[in-house]
Amino acid sequence: MQPTQSSRRILLPVKPWFMFASLIAALFLNVVPLGRFAAMPDWVALVLLFWCIHQPLKVGMGAAFTLGLLMDVANASIMGQHALAYVMLAFGSGVLSRRILWFPLLQQALHVLPILVGSQVIMLLIRLAVGGDFPDLAWFLGGFIGAALWYPLTYLLLLPQYQPVERDDNRPI
Amino acid sequence: MPGVIVALISTVGHSPPPFFKRGPAPLARLFFFVSLSVTLLVADLRFHTLETARRAVATVLWPIQRIAYVPVDAGMDLSEYFSTLYSLKTENDQLRRRELATANQLLRQGHLEEENRRLRALLDMRERQPAEGRVAEILYAARDPFTRKIIVDKGSNAGVESGQPVIDELGVLGQVTRTYLFTSEVTLLTDKDQAIPVQVQRSGLRAVLAGSGIGTMELRFLAANADVQPGDILITSGLDGVYLPGLPVAKVVNIDRDNSFSFARIDCVPIAGVERHGQVLILGRRTTPPLPAESAPAPAKPAKGAKVRRKP
Numbered sequence: 001m002q003p004t005q006s007s008r009r010i011l012l013p014v015k016p017w018f019m020f021a022s023l024i025a026a027l028f029l030n031v032v033p034l035g036r037f038a039a040m041p042d043w044v045a046l047v048l049l050f051w052c053i054h055q056p057l058k059v060g061m062g063a064a065f066t067l068g069l070l071m072d073v074a075n076a077s078i079m080g081q082h083a084l085a086y087v088m089l090a091f092g093s094g095v096l097s098r099r100i101l102w103f104p105l106l107q108q109a110l111h112v113l114p115i116l117v118g119s120q121v122i123m124l125l126i127r128l129a130v131g132g133d134f135p136d137l138a139w140f141l142g143g144f145i146g147a148a149l150w151y152p153l154t155y156l157l158l159l160p161q162y163q164p165v166e167r168d169d170n171r172p173i
Numbered sequence: 174m175p176g177v178i179v180a181l182i183s184t185v186g187h188s189p190p191p192f193f194k195r196g197p198a199p200l201a202r203l204f205f206f207v208s209l210s211v212t213l214l215v216a217d218l219r220f221h222t223l224e225t226a227r228r229a230v231a232t233v234l235w236p237i238q239r240i241a242y243v244p245v246d247a248g249m250d251l252s253e254y255f256s257t258l259y260s261l262k263t264e265n266d267q268l269r270r271r272e273l274a275t276a277n278q279l280l281r282q283g284h285l286e287e288e289n290r291r292l293r294a295l296l297d298m299r300e301r302q303p304a305e306g307r308v309a310e311i312l313y314a315a316r317d318p319f320t321r322k323i324i325v326d327k328g329s330n331a332g333v334e335s336g337q338p339v340i341d342e343l344g345v346l347g348q349v350t351r352t353y354l355f356t357s358e359v360t361l362l363t364d365k366d367q368a369i370p371v372q373v374q375r376s377g378l379r380a381v382l383a384g385s386g387i388g389t390m391e392l393r394f395l396a397a398n399a400d401v402q403p404g405d406i407l408i409t410s411g412l413d414g415v416y417l418p419g420l421p422v423a424k425v426v427n428i429d430r431d432n433s434f435s436f437a438r439i440d441c442v443p444i445a446g447v448e449r450h451g452q453v454l455i456l457g458r459r460t461t462p463p464l465p466a467e468s469a470p471a472p473a474k475p476a477k478g479a480k481v482r483r484k485p
Binding site: 024027028029030031032033038040042057060061062064065068069070072073074075076077078079080081083084087088091094095126127130132133135136139 | 195199202203206207209210211212213214216217218223226227230231233234237238240241242244245311312313314315316317318319320322324351358365386387
């Protein structure tokens with residue numbers, strides 16, 4: 001497994017507990033009470049998207065559905081709203097994962113943007129269909145901020161896999 | 174011969190067997206999960222059958238919510254610790270002044286309540302219900318941009334029921350709309366679907382106040398020439414049997430009396446710190462007196478033969 005398909009660097013295999021821990025951490029970040037800041041990116045969607053692209057065989061629609069249900073309850077929204085949006089997101093990123101990984105990171109972010117905003121549009125359509133109000137436009141900014149965070153997020157989440165196979169105590173880094 | 178046909182059918186129109194076992198195809202999985210989600214959506218919206226499942230998931234989520242609250246709590250403690258002596262002193266002065274200003278009313282309240290009770294007894298009116306409540310802490314505001322809800326840290330194990338009104342130190346905040354084991358959801362007054370019967374304090378005019386979904390509220394269905402002025406305080410009228418009468422709710426900020434519409438457009442802002450964090454008071458359920466029996470007899474049914482029947 002490489003960081004991108006064109007990279008010559010071979011990564012360590014991913015640790016399942018790290019994937020699990022990062023998804024739980026994203027769930028944490030989503031329920032931290034930071035006031036009503038509309039343009040907050042949906043951390044769960046972002047981390048889920050990352051693993052769906054980098055590990056499409058390990059994280060997929062089943063994980064997306066479960067996390068969606070948890071988010072539905074945490075956000076006090078309709079059951080199935082986040083679940084549906086996340087499942088569509090996982091499907092889209094799973095299908096596109098082979099393609100996306102051929103691009104450098106900034107162009108990957110351009111692929112990530114429509115997937116994130118698309119999942120927001122699905123949630124919007126569900127809420128509008130059941131008589132919700134049109135939200136603040138800053139809410140869509142969350143998807144754009146999420147795409148902008150793709151670059152640092154990739155390095156952060158691939159960090160454990162960047163470790164050398166054999167630990168050399170004399171090596172400075 | 175039949176064997177050949179079966180072999181033919183199984184090879185034509187089918188892709189070759191995959192090298193690795195990967196479960197059902199992505200499209201099949203997508204179809205399964207999407208139909209499951211849509212089923213959940215319909216079950217929740219139309220039949221309201223998922224409350225038990227929601228409660229179970231909320232119990233699983235509770236530790237995460239509780240731990241997520243810790244850093245914010247610690248940050249608040251830290252900022253409090255480092256807040257300067259000066260700001261504390263000014264706040265202390267302010268509080269002292271406010272206390273003095275209200276001392277007059279507070280000191281006489283016991284006396285007034287007693288007097289009120291006696292007068293009401295003289296007039297043979299029902300007694301006002303005393304308010305009781307339990308303090309809860311706001312855990313977080315739900316990250317749903319379509320609704321205005323907050324999650325507080327008292328749930329059904331603390332005796333909270335859905336329907337109870339929630340206030341803070343300034344006025345009415347909202348209503349408990351759903352309870353879990355350890356937490357409960359409070360729908361704020363600014364939510365689009367939340368309405369509260371109010372009364373203009375100055376003129377006694379009764380109306381219904383509804384949230385607008387953007388952090389303000391609207392006084393609905395009042396005639397264009399209604400006696401409302403900017404700056405008027407709206408208090409609960411108590412007609413709904415949920416909120417105690419006399420609690421401050423909102424302040425009128427803007428009135429648009431357009432003659433082309435039959436109703437005035439009256440914008441209000443909530444008095445309570447609706448979008449802030451802190452502690453709230455969940456008031457006990459109000460026991461409403463039974464409605465008086467109808468005195469007028471029901472209109473008698475027309476006799477069977479008197480029924481008008483259309484003939485072809």
